């Protein structure tokens with residue numbers, strides 16, 4: 189065996205067949221890796237020896253975390269906007285003055301491929317060090333045929349430190365040059381961008397809201413992408429209730445994300461489908477939005493995922509574990525729901541059943557976290573906000589990061 193992590197006092201496999209409760213918890217466990225595979229999960233006392241061992245004392249083990257909603261591919265800075273918002277200017281007035289998403293679009297269009305790939309690589313490195321091994325990244329700061337294809341190609345073709353799940357978000361905003369002719373932009377998305385991106389982007393996403401895309405435009409774009417084999421996802425019910433979550437669920441989309449304004453009809457439609465509710469507490473915090481109806485969703489049986497929504501404007505948040513904490517504090521999730529939300533259910537939102545849990549048939553992605561000094565319960569990992577210490581990260585069976593260097 190190549191690598192052994194042992195002993196792990198608390199291991200949440202997210203696989204109820206391996207351990208206790210919904211998190212499949214094992215105590216005093218060990219994990220063994222060989223040939224890029226997970227070959228042993230069981231008692232530390234029975235673990236075979238390996239060429240290299242990482243000591244997991246004082247730690248909590250989780251499957252490699254999955255961040256299922258990010259906008260990590262961009263250039264430029266919105267630091268000035270942050271100051272303006274603190275001084276009382278509204279997000280809408282900044283947007284109307286050419287700021288917001290459109291200012292990131294201008295900076296991203298001007299950046300060459302090397303600069304963009306370099307920035308993305310640095311951001312993904314920071315995700316990896318915080319235990320995240322799979323990151324969904326959306327396009328959406330190009331907003332022209334050539335630029336959106338360029339962004340999706342960078343995502344799909346790079347050699348990244350984490351597994352990148354590319355999502356096409358050409359319908360992120362109406363670009364300036366199409367303001368007086370939005371129909372022409374939607375047509376370009378449907379007839380030019382989507383056909384060019386089949387086999388490159390895994391999913392198609394639409395920002396359906398006031399000031400973004402209408403319900404009819406969203407349906408047209410999702411239909412076109414899904415007909416090309418892409419999975420459907422939506423930015424749903426964030427600023428205004430549009431009914432898009434119910435529509436997305438009925439169309440067979442994998443997820444509806446945000447959901448601050450979701451109503452009972454939307455909850456029921458999601459419960460009647462396999463649509464995952466992706467909660468984004470970073471954006472809720474930065475925009476001072478109300479909480480989505482997370483308890484009602486959970487009670488209706490809708491799987492809850494939690495993601496960073498990492499972007500330079502409304503959610504400059506890179507720590508997925510901190511989002512789990514915020515989802516508990518601001519949305520009413522339990523610790524168990526929050527941990528499932530950044531592992532197994534996050535993978536479900538990507539339509540990817542081989543990660544977010546550990547066991548026979550899972551990828552060999554694993555993260556080991558140190559508990560804060562004096563703490564013994566794994567829930568302290570979610571209780572403490574920020575400052576998490578990752579002891580090691582294993583991706584595809586290889587030790588890719590370790591605090592021991």
Ligand SMILES: [Zn+2]
Nearest residue numbers: 257259423497
């Ligand atoms: Zn988003």
